[in-house]
Amino acid sequence: MMRRNVDTDAIIPSREMKRVSREGLGEGLFANWRYADLATREEAPDFVLNRNRYREAKILISGDNFGCGSSREHAVWALADWGIGAIIAPSFGEIFQANCAQNGIVAVVLPEEQVDAIGAEAERRELRLTVDLGACEVQRVGDRALPFSMKPREREMILKGLDPIALTLSEHAAAIEAFEKSDRTARPWA
Amino acid sequence: MSATPRTLFEKLWAAHEVARTDDGQSLIAIDRIFLHERTGTLALQALEKAGRTIRHPRRAFCVMDHIVDTKPGRPGLTRMPGGAEFITATREAAREAGIRLFDIDDPSQGIVHVISPELGIALPGLTLVCPDSHTCTVGGLGALAWGIGTTQAEHALATGTLRVEKPLSMRVNFVGRPDPAVTAKDLILAVIAKHSATGGLGCAVEFAGEAIDALGVEGRMTLCNMAIEFGAWTGMVAPNEDVFDYVNEREFSPRGALWDQALAAWRELTTDEGAEFDRELELDCEGMAPQVSWGTSPEHSTGIDALVPEPDGDAGRREAMRRALDYMDLAPGQKMDELAIGAAFIGSCTNARLSDLRAAAKLLDGRRVAEGVKAICVPGSMAVRAAAEAEGLHRVFENAGFEWHESGCSMCFYAGGDGFGGMRTVSSTNRNFENRQGPGARTHLASPATVAASAVAGRLTDPRKLS
Ligand code: SF4
Numbered sequence: 341m342m343r344r345n346v347d348t349d350a351i352i353p354s355r356e357m358k359r360v361s362r363e364g365l366g367e368g369l370f371a372n373w374r375y376a377d378l379a380t381r382e383e384a385p386d387f388v389l390n391r392n393r394y395r396e397a398k399i400l401i402s403g404d405n406f407g408c409g410s411s412r413e414h415a416v417w418a419l420a421d422w423g424i425g426a427i428i429a430p431s432f433g434e435i436f437q438a439n440c441a442q443n444g445i446v447a448v449v450l451p452e453e454q455v456d457a458i459g460a461e462a463e464r465r466e467l468r469l470t471v472d473l474g475a476c477e478v479q480r481v482g483d484r485a486l487p488f489s490m491k492p493r494e495r496e497m498i499l500k501g502l503d504p505i506a507l508t509l510s511e512h513a514a515a516i517e518a519f520e521k522s523d524r525t526a527r528p529w530a
Numbered sequence: 531m532s533a534t535p536r537t538l539f540e541k542l543w544a545a546h547e548v549a550r551t552d553d554g555q556s557l558i559a560i561d562r563i564f565l566h567e568r569t570g571t572l573a574l575q576a577l578e579k580a581g582r583t584i585r586h587p588r589r590a591f592c593v594m595d596h597i598v599d600t601k602p603g604r605p606g607l608t609r610m611p612g613g614a615e616f617i618t619a620t621r622e623a624a625r626e627a628g629i630r631l632f633d634i635d636d637p638s639q640g641i642v643h644v645i646s647p648e649l650g651i652a653l654p655g656l657t658l659v660c661p662d663s664h665t666c667t668v669g670g671l672g673a674l675a676w677g678i679g680t681t682q683a684e685h686a687l688a689t690g691t692l693r694v695e696k697p698l699s700m701r702v703n704f705v706g707r708p709d710p711a712v713t714a715k716d717l718i719l720a721v722i723a724k725h726s727a728t729g730g731l732g733c734a735v736e737f738a739g740e741a742i743d744a745l746g747v748e749g750r751m752t753l754c755n756m757a758i759e760f761g762a763w764t765g766m767v768a769p770n771e772d773v774f775d776y777v778n779e780r781e782f783s784p785r786g787a788l789w790d791q792a793l794a795a796w797r798e799l800t801t802d803e804g805a806e807f808d809r810e811l812e813l814d815c816e817g818m819a820p821q822v823s824w825g826t827s828p829e830h831s832t833g834i835d836a837l838v839p840e841p842d843g844d845a846g847r848r849e850a851m852r853r854a855l856d857y858m859d860l861a862p863g864q865k866m867d868e869l870a871i872g873a874a875f876i877g878s879c880t881n882a883r884l885s886d887l888r889a890a891a892k893l894l895d896g897r898r899v900a901e902g903v904k905a906i907c908v909p910g911s912m913a914v915r916a917a918a919e920a921e922g923l924h925r926v927f928e929n930a931g932f933e934w935h936e937s938g939c940s941m942c943f944y945a946g947g948d949g950f951g952g953m954r955t956v957s958s959t960n961r962n963f964e965n966r967q968g969p970g971a972r973t974h975l976a977s978p979a980t981v982a983a984s985a986v987a988g989r990l991t992d993p994r995k996l997s
Contacts, residue, residue, distance in 0.1 A: 342846075342849075343849075343850065343853070344827075344846055344847070344849075344850045345727055345826075345827045345829075345850065347961075347963045349943070349961070349963045349964075349965065349966050350963065350964060350965075353965060354943050354944060354945040355610075355611070355944065355945065357568070358611070358612035359612060359615060360571055360572060360575070360615055360616055360619045361572075362572065372964065372965045372969065378969070403846055403850075404728060404846065405727060405728045405731075405761065408727065408728075408761065409663065409758075409961060409963060410662075410663050410943075410961075411569065411661055411662055411663040411677040411678065411679055412568075412569060413569065413572075413661070413679040413680040413681060414569075416679075431728060431731060433761070434731070434732070434761075434763055435663055435677050435678060435679060438678070438679060438682060439679035439680075439681065439682075442679060442681035442682065443681070452846070456846075491553050491554070491555075491695070492553050493551065493552070493553035493555070494553075504681075504685055504693065505580075505582065505684065505685050505688045505689060508557065508685065508689045508691060508693065509688075509689060511551070512548065512549050512551075512557055512689075512691070515548050515549040515557070516548055516549075516557070516559075516689065516690060516691060519548040519549075519559055520559070520690070523559065526545075527545070527655075527795065528788060528791060529784035529788040529789070529791050529792035529795070530561050530653075530655070530656060530792075
């Protein structure tokens with residue numbers, strides 16, 4: 341999906357957030373682009389996820405600023421529900437990127453030329469990529485691997501499915517207590 | 531020896547840093563958490579399901595704003611398909627959690643970023659988060675406020691903190707004195723047009739300069755509201771005495787001795803002379819015209835006196851511009867101020883405060899909306915609505931042919947309202963994304979004055995031509 345500024349309204353339109361739930365949002369993924377008719381769900385044949393070779397895609401390749409706009413975590417839940425496990429782009433909307441980490445989706449930042457190159461290749465033919473989180477590499481058969489960087493903690497959270505609240509409370513409970521105590525004196529008005 | 535000069539952001543950050551985590555993030559203390567029915571309820575439910583409680587229930591608030599009906603005489607639920615479940619679930623979750631809920635019939639109800647300053651929940655020097663991207667709005671008071679996701683909201687509720695990677699610091703300097711018709715909205719659109727929708731990526735952005743000093747409190751919030759559209763982590767303006775006056779004697783503001791202490795602390799909230807930023811950008815405001823967007827990203831903005839641009843720049847940008855022109859049904863070289871509109875909308879957390887309504891009403895007074903133009907005004911809060919009515923502004927809007935609504939997000943994003951499907955709409959909101967205001971809606975972002983002038987003329991219009 342080689343477009344810039346793909347916003348979270350496009351990823352999951354507000355009207356597709358029909359229930360107070362994180363589940364079942366895949367149906368509404370990219371609804372305005374994916375369906376020629378929203379009501380009957382008739383598909384738009386040109387849309388990339390409707391092409392046969394990408395119906396089972398797990399990696400999404402996109403242009404700059406993917407996931408900009410609304411903070412709705414539903415965008416990430418919809419992508420995950422549809423089957424996307426990793427997104428490769430030159431940059432991401434920051435709230436979206438943080439939401440990815442919370443939900444086990446790998447947001448891979450690569451230089452624009454590299455993203456453009458693999459994006460163009462994926463347009464031309466069926467492209468098989470592996471995002472190796474252990475090695476922090478995007479790998480292609482017969483081609484050199486493209487390294488990316490990711491915070492160790494973020495990586496660990498995705499690999500092990502850690503619960504950040506439990507982590508914070510176990511690692512920093514004393515620091516939080518101490519901060520709150522001194523803060524009550526420093527900023528009693530707050 | 532004097533201390534190292536610090537930026538406003540540096541001061542706010544340092545005052546809230548609880549600890550550094552082992553991977554270079556910081557644990558930041560969160561002073562206020564605001565939730566709304568669209569994204570916050572899930573956080574409350576998840577917390578309860580996990581058997582966790584809110585660490586500081588009195589610092590957490592919830593409001594119904596996103597999908598509530600705004601038609602006069604609205605129901606206690608919503609007409610939006612599937613929306614009723616969000617409303618009932620929110621009522622239940624807020625009650626269970628024991629937090630203050632501003633429900634549909636509450637006189638303090640309104641759009642979250644409008645009511646948090648009105649109620650004194652957002653204050654200078656505080657950290658405030660909300661699972662909503664426009665939380666940066668209250669950076670206009672000198673608060674450190676940013677949008678988060680639902681899962682992060684759970685973390686903030688349960689621990690009173692968030693793990694955050696420290697953003698870079700940026701200052702955007704506004705140089706020169708803008709024309710009096712140029713508003714905060716025009717300034718921020720111009721910044722995004724010049725420096726792109728990713729210009730502020732990874733940064734806490736301070737807006738500064740003569741033009742910013744001169745902005746009123748509400749204008750500062752309009753400016754910071756669109757920091758997210760600039761890609762920024764958040765935006766802020768150093769607070770001045772007007773800001774302190776604004777927050778004084780609000781429902782949740784400190785009083786008495788606490789007020790005096792707060793005031794003393796707030797007066798330190800400036801960037802010290804000589805403090806260094808990671809990045810600095812500039813915008814020359816001299817001779818700038820009121821701005822209006824032509825495309826489907828806020829970076830697609832230009833002067834109202836300009837032409838629809840020819841796609842330019844690198845291949846990716848040209849492609850995005852072509853796509854936007856196509857969606858907007860425009861051709862390069864068309865005059866912006868000759869584009870006929872079908873609808874005009876004044877509302878949203880960007881531009882629906884009292885000063886915005888006054889600016890629009892000034893142009894609408896004694897005039898009529900052009901034949902065939904659907905015009906709607908949705909005040910940012912019920913308090914704004916009441917204040918406007920006390921001044922008789924509702925009559926001005928109604929006599930001009932505007933619908934006068936109750937408060938909520940409404941047609942800013944096609945969930946609470948009917949949407950502007952297929953119409954060319956001039957809108958005081960913040961996002962001109964494809965389909966944002968309804969399927970096929972073509973949104974032109976502008977200031978409330980430009981929206982009002984355009985509604986009267988039936989085409990995009992420079993407000994200076996009417997006043
Ligand atoms: S008014 Fe629009 S931008 Fe603001 S909070 Fe509501 S939906 Fe979001």
